[in-house]
Amino acid sequence: xxxxxxxxxxxxxxxxxxxxxxxxxxxxxxxxxxxxxxxxxxxxxxxxxxxxxxxxxxxxxxxxxxxxxxxxxxxxxxxxxxxxxxxxxxxxxxxxxxxxxxxxxxxxxxxxxxxxxxxxxxxxxxxxxxxxxxxxxxxxxxxxxxxxxxxxxxxxxxxxxxxxxxxxxxxxxxxxxxxxxxxxxxxxxxxxxxxxxxxxxxxxxxxxxxxxxxxxxxxxxxxxxxxxxxxxxxxxxxxxxxxxxxxxxxxxxxxxxxxxxxxxxxxxxxxxxxxxxxxxxxxxxxxxxxxxxxxxxxxxxxxxxxxxxxxxxxxxxxxxxxxx
Amino acid sequence: xxxxxxxxxxxxxxxxxxxxxxxxxxxxxxxxxxxxxxxxxxxxxxxxxxxxxxxxxxxxxxxxxxxxxxxxxxxxxxxxxxxxxxxxxxxxxxxxxxxxxxxxxxxxxxxxxxxxxxxxxxxxxxxxxxxxxxxxxxxxxxxxxxxxxxxxxxxxxxxxxxxxxxxxxxxxxxxxxxxxxxxxxxxxxxxxxxxxxxxxxxxxxxxxxxxxxxxxxxxxxxxxxxxxxxxxxxxxxxxxxxxxxxxxxxxxxxxxxxxxxxxxxxxxxxxxxxxxxxxxxxxxxxxxxxxxxxxxxxxxxxxxxxxxxxxxxxxxxxxxxxxxxxxxxxxxxxxxxxxxxxxxxxxxxxxxxxxxxxxxxxxxxxxxxxxxxxxxxxxxxxxxxxxxxxxxxxxxxxxxxxxxxxxxxxxxxxxxxxxxxxxxxxxxxxxxxxxxxxxxxxxxxxxxxxxxxxxxxxxxxxxxxxxxxxxxxxxxxxxxxxxxxxxxxxxxxxxxxxx
Numbered sequence: 001x002x003x004x005x006x007x008x009x010x011x012x013x014x015x016x017x018x019x020x021x022x023x024x025x026x027x028x029x030x031x032x033x034x035x036x037x038x039x040x041x042x043x044x045x046x047x048x049x050x051x052x053x054x055x056x057x058x059x060x061x062x063x064x065x066x067x068x069x070x071x072x073x074x075x076x077x078x079x080x081x082x083x084x085x086x087x088x089x090x091x092x093x094x095x096x097x098x099x100x101x102x103x104x105x106x107x108x109x110x111x112x113x114x115x116x117x118x119x120x121x122x123x124x125x126x127x128x129x130x131x132x133x134x135x136x137x138x139x140x141x142x143x144x145x146x147x148x149x150x151x152x153x154x155x156x157x158x159x160x161x162x163x164x165x166x167x168x169x170x171x172x173x174x175x176x177x178x179x180x181x182x183x184x185x186x187x188x189x190x191x192x193x194x195x196x197x198x199x200x201x202x203x204x205x206x207x208x209x210x211x212x213x214x215x216x217x218x219x220x221x222x223x224x225x226x227x228x229x230x231x232x233x234x235x236x237x238x239x240x241x242x243x244x245x246x247x248x249x250x251x252x253x254x255x256x257x258x259x260x261x262x263x264x265x266x267x268x269x270x271x272x273x274x275x276x277x278x279x280x281x282x283x284x285x286x287x288x289x290x291x292x293x294x295x296x297x298x299x300x301x302x303x304x305x306x307x308x309x310x311x312x313x314x315x316x317x318x319x320x321x322x323x324x
Numbered sequence: 325x326x327x328x329x330x331x332x333x334x335x336x337x338x339x340x341x342x343x344x345x346x347x348x349x350x351x352x353x354x355x356x357x358x359x360x361x362x363x364x365x366x367x368x369x370x371x372x373x374x375x376x377x378x379x380x381x382x383x384x385x386x387x388x389x390x391x392x393x394x395x396x397x398x399x400x401x402x403x404x405x406x407x408x409x410x411x412x413x414x415x416x417x418x419x420x421x422x423x424x425x426x427x428x429x430x431x432x433x434x435x436x437x438x439x440x441x442x443x444x445x446x447x448x449x450x451x452x453x454x455x456x457x458x459x460x461x462x463x464x465x466x467x468x469x470x471x472x473x474x475x476x477x478x479x480x481x482x483x484x485x486x487x488x489x490x491x492x493x494x495x496x497x498x499x500x501x502x503x504x505x506x507x508x509x510x511x512x513x514x515x516x517x518x519x520x521x522x523x524x525x526x527x528x529x530x531x532x533x534x535x536x537x538x539x540x541x542x543x544x545x546x547x548x549x550x551x552x553x554x555x556x557x558x559x560x561x562x563x564x565x566x567x568x569x570x571x572x573x574x575x576x577x578x579x580x581x582x583x584x585x586x587x588x589x590x591x592x593x594x595x596x597x598x599x600x601x602x603x604x605x606x607x608x609x610x611x612x613x614x615x616x617x618x619x620x621x622x623x624x625x626x627x628x629x630x631x632x633x634x635x636x637x638x639x640x641x642x643x644x645x646x647x648x649x650x651x652x653x654x655x656x657x658x659x660x661x662x663x664x665x666x667x668x669x670x671x672x673x674x675x676x677x678x679x680x681x682x683x684x685x686x687x688x689x690x691x692x693x694x695x696x697x698x699x700x701x702x703x704x705x706x707x708x709x710x711x712x713x714x715x716x717x718x719x720x721x722x723x724x725x726x727x728x729x730x731x732x733x734x735x736x737x738x739x740x741x742x743x744x745x746x747x748x749x750x751x752x753x754x755x756x757x758x759x760x761x762x763x764x765x766x767x768x769x770x771x772x773x774x775x776x777x778x779x780x781x782x783x784x785x786x787x788x789x790x791x792x793x794x795x796x797x798x799x800x801x802x803x804x805x806x807x808x809x810x811x812x813x814x815x816x817x818x819x820x821x822x823x
């Protein structure tokens with residue numbers, strides 16, 4: 001680079017940096033938008049809408065939720081990745097868009113690490129392992145023993161190739177040392193009828209959506225996929241404590257802004273959302289979704305994303321999951 | 325009489341003033357968005373979800389359900405008047421409804437649609453109230469093998485939808501199958517024909533194809549020839565239905581109600597098949613099948629009844645098993661989740677007020693819809709007198725807004741325009757778009773279920789014959805195929821004799 005160009009670049013950068021710093025206290029002066037990269041009424045959407053409402057009160061500006069579904073969350077995430085980093089465009093995203101997607105699809109339009117600044121880890125949710133009523137097992141250890149005694153008999157349902165439900169089952173199979181047949185569907189809700197009738201043997205499903213069927217005796221609950229038991233079903237052991245030690249699979253939900261967003265804004269958002277996470281009203285809403293509030297610094301969220309990305313990319317590689 | 329006691333509970337919930345108001349606002353809003361082409365119940369309910377946060381759960385669900393079946397009513401209005409199917413089931417209504425409107429019988433068609441929907445709604449509500457749990461068990465008997473056979477049957481029946489050439493109908497079905505393949509393959513996660521465009525990775529939306537092929541193409545055709553431009557408003561012969569028409573339509577309505585109710589119970593897109601199945605049956609048993617596609621009243625009455633009956637009975641898998649059978653029901657699950665109610669086997673025992681209140685409100689909503697819609701017919705028909713230079717831009721504008729609202733994406737609007745051009749070419753080639761749409765809907769479902777059934781059977785094809793429900797349906801499909809092919813074989817043989 002020529003010295004003159006360098007000088008010009010420095011001057012240019014300085015001219016941008018100074019007014020930004022000066023204008024800082026004025027943020028936010030107009031409505032913000034929170035992009036939900038999934039369709040309405042899903043867990044991410046409900047979480048996003050609840051958060052947006054609380055955030056509007058905290059910031060004194062409306063926070064408008066915009067659903068931008070498609071391609072497993074990639075379309076909405078990409079939109080935010082390319083949005084102006086002025087603090088007015090926010091994204092609520094999950095393990096799928098920021099840890100699994102990038103490992104699964106090398107041609108993804110956005111770079112999950114470089115195009116975003118993580119703001120805060122909002123919540124964590126775990127899945128429940130449910131089994132067909134006619135499967136002769138009552139807990140995780142019995143399932144593993146049954147699968148080993150009857151090789152090739154277990155089918156597991158999923159919400160599609162490369163989804164967290166699919167990868168969770170792959171991780172479970174490899175850690176338990178059992179082989180199972182993957183039967184993909186267009187969503188876990190669609191697996192339920194075939195699980196109830198016993199054509200599909202097991203499924204990892206959201207706790208909140210699976211529990212009514214468990215309570216109604218239509219399917220059996222075997223274990224919780226997360227690191228600790230769920231307050232929604234305190235009696236149900238985790239998979240790790242009942243047969244497959246070390247097995248953990250959960251989903252993070254968090255807020256992101258485009259890379260280049262002024263650090264002051266990131267910190268302000270982080271502080272406000274952390275405060276929202278402490279309110280009982282917000283915690284109650286999370287409980288309804290089967291999620292637990294997390295919170296903390298942007299660095300804590302960034303570290304979690306790195307850990308999860310490393311974990312799922314290994315699962316993807318070991319199981320040989322490919323989209324091409 | 326437990327049923328009566330339960331219905332009593334329902335009426336006591338649904339007949340309170342606030343709930344009546346929510347029901348009314350739901351069906352009114354549903355009718356309006358149904359009439360506006362392209363703006364369907366899915367985006368509307370999605371938009372209203374946050375508002376229902378503050379409502380009691382029963383009121384919220386009553387209103388959202390009202391939007392859903394209100395939109396079914398409203399959707400048939402646009403299908404009949406301007407040949408625009410807002411959703412899959414109204415495609416069938418377009419076939420004969422629009423032809424009736426062209427003949428000046430728009431009023432009759434609209435009245436038949438409203439009355440048919442009401443009769444179906446009443447019957448289906450009773451069915452849900454009386455037999456929901458046992459019917460849900462029937463739904464569980466349908467596994468991937470059964471769905472595959474049902475789709476095969478549906479596709480073969482799709483040939484009947486066409487009133488013209490058999491070869492062209494088959495060609496259009498196959499083209500529909502190909503369009504349906506676009507997107508991510510569920511089994512492998514592979515992208516098919518998406519050309520690296522992320523918007524195509526979830527496939528092409530139904531509304532995009534339907535709006536383009538029916539609505540946009542119709543407008544292009546009408547603009548093309550100014551001399552022949554149709555003015556069918558001058559020959560509107562009365563807006564009220566004649567006794568003779570009703571007598572013709574009534575048996576079709578009853579058959580449609582039965583077919584729609586049964587298929588609506590199936591969570592894998594059964595509700596969708598109701599209207600198509602009813603049309604097929606009506607055409608097959610008609611004394612003069614050639615009238616279909618040219619304004620046969622049974623072709624409107626049957627499918628409209630089936631459509632509404634299916635919309636009601638699709639609540640059965642939702643309320644008893646917690647399985648949402650379509651996108652609207654998935655939103656209802658979301659609405660219930662917001663209110664800490666998980667749809668499933670316990671709703672009936674844990675929340676009897678909600679369960680029965682919702683069911684009774686559906687019937688009340690149907691009464692409101694008839695009262696609302698019959699007087700509106702006059703106004704809708706008048707709408708046709710609006711000059712085309714004003715009507716067409718308005719339709720196009722609403723279509724674009726509607727298509728955009730599906731995914732908040734401009735790409736969808738551009739694709740609709742593309743399908744409009746394609747539709748215009750089809751009209752020029754005298755190819756009918758209805759079989760294409762059925763192939764487009766059924767193709768992906770058929771493939772998915774075929775591969776799923778084979779995964780479960782470890783590659784053994786005999787499952788389709790050894791599972792009884794599947795075997796029966798394949799049997800019917802074979803018989804239908806023979807019935808369709810036989811006349812042309814006989815014709816050939818006669819030709820051979822002549823030589």
